Structure formats: structure tokens, C-alpha cells
Amino acid sequence: MDLAYRPRRLRRTPALRAMVREHQLSAADFIYPLFVHEGVSNEHIGAMPGAQRWSLNGLLEEVSRAWDLGVRCVVLFPKIADGLKTEDGSECFNEGGLIPRAIRRVKEEIPGMAVMTDVALDPYSCDGHDGIVSAEGIVLNDETVEILCRQAVAQARAGADLIGPSDMMDGRVAAIREALDDEGFSHVGIISYTAKYASAYYGPFREALDSAPRAEAGKPIPKDKSTYQMDPANGRESLTEALLDEQEGADIMMVKPGLAYLDIIHRLRGETELPIAAYNVSGEYAMVKAAAERGWIDERAVVLETLLSFKRAGADLILTYHACDAAGWLRQG
């Protein structure tokens, strides 16, 4: 054939392929989500093989392992005892609570590790919602934001580097920014869950934290989070959220879940110069693990290909439970 252009020329050898490769994964791109509880031993999580609810000591070991593999940021999620859960989730701003203690310990033991937090009420709420649920079953916005601000300040005071509001209340980024600044934490950043969808992919995470919405006698509790998390059918709406977050002072924007929402990452990439993070959520992790356990897929290849797809879509950072495995594989080359 008489072809002027043969794309295969640049695919012929590993050296040529490496020269024209557009995206690279690096351990420094990863944010490693970790679950912590009050127990003295680590507990396996059924739907998330390989992940654990760490004791405080176990957490420190896992964070140093991640550090040694080149991971430079962790995000901490608490499993809170039922007895501490209330309607307003006020345990979330207890400065002696599990998360502030965990942050302090991580910062003492591995001071270089960036620590990100989650801001939302669900692990602390007896109703299992990210906000306060009224007697009529409405998730209250402005009342919730006041509590979220106190939660963010407690986390900043413990030493958090990045505050991650995952609650999807309106106006929370601006309110948290102001609260942090007022308390002397203008150096603490906000990584906003900008486009967070009402997704079925969060199931294993809710099992890990025992944080799913739950009905209580005498109060109508919404069974899902669709009055605050976004409708999976909506793409344009993510741009509205992005515009607001940027105006309100977010430092990094996040899209969540990641894999089923690569188009959203790509759209935001075209609209903002801020760094974008993709959250490779618990359900995505569980699917890969389940298929790999059965020998149906090659776990290493599938994970690295998936993580690369986030970067190709336009993400700079990736929250992933595969962080340590992937960092290890990248080292082996």
C-alpha cells in the first residue's frame, strides 16, 4: 500500500512508544483513602479485600508503608461507635475525637505526609446522612454548613493540610474557607467534592463505616442521597458546581465516582485551571478485586490501565484504594 502516514511507525519499539507517551502515572499523583476505628486490632472489610479498618497503630504502619512507596497524601475516614452518633453529628467537631487524634499521630510520626480529611456528617449521624435531617425528613442545608465549618476547623487545628467537603451542601466551600481563615488557617487548602454523584458505587464504603442512611422509628429518613448528591443523568450541572466552587475558593476540584464519570473529568478540565482529582471509589475497587480473585482479569494490568484513564481524561490526582499496590507496581516498572 502507498500510505503517507503509518501510525504504527511510532508504536514499533518500547523506546519509540515511551517517547510519544502522553501520560504517566506516578505515586505522587495518588491520594490513599484509609479507614480508622477505635479498636486495637485491624479489621477486614468484606466488600473491600485488602482494605482494613485500621487501629491507630495499624494506621501509622500503613501510612509509613505508603510513604516508603512514594505516596504523599492520605485521606482519613472514621468508623464511629454507634453510641457517639447523634442527629446533628456533633462528634465530628470534637477535637479529642478519632479523626483529630489520628491526624495528630500521623503528623507526629510521618510529618512529610500530606493529610486530607473528609467533611460531612454521615459517619457521625444516627440517620446516616451527610447533613442534619429535619423531623419532616428534609436534609437541612444552612444548619448543616454551620456544623461542617466547625468540623473543618477541628481538623485544621489537628494539622490537616487539605479539607475535603464531600457533603454537597450549597455554599459550604465559601463558608469553610471563611471559617478556616477566621481561625488562622488560611494556609489550609480545600479539595472540594465538586461533582459528586448520587451513586450506587459507594456501597462498600458505607459498609466499611457502617454509614448508610437508616430509618429510625418516628422519623422519615430519605433512603438515598439524591436531594444533595448529583443526578447521574446530568453532565452540564457539573459545570455549575465547578463555577461555584471556583468562586467560593476551592483549591482543588474533585469528580466522584471516577470511572463512570470520565466525561465529567474531561468537561471540567476544559473549564478550570485548578488541579482536578478523580475518586476511584469503593465500588470500582470491589469490582476489580472480585474479578481478580476469580482469576478473570489481570489485576495489575487492569488497575494501572484504569488509573491511567483518569489522567488521560484530565485528572491530576487520583484518590484510590489501590494506591500502595499501584505505587509498588510502578517501581517494578
Ligand code: PBG
Ligand atoms: C461521605 C463519603 C462517601 C464517600 C466518600 N465520602 C459516601 C457517601 O457519600 O455516601 C464514598 C467513597 C467511596 O465509595 O469510596 N460523605
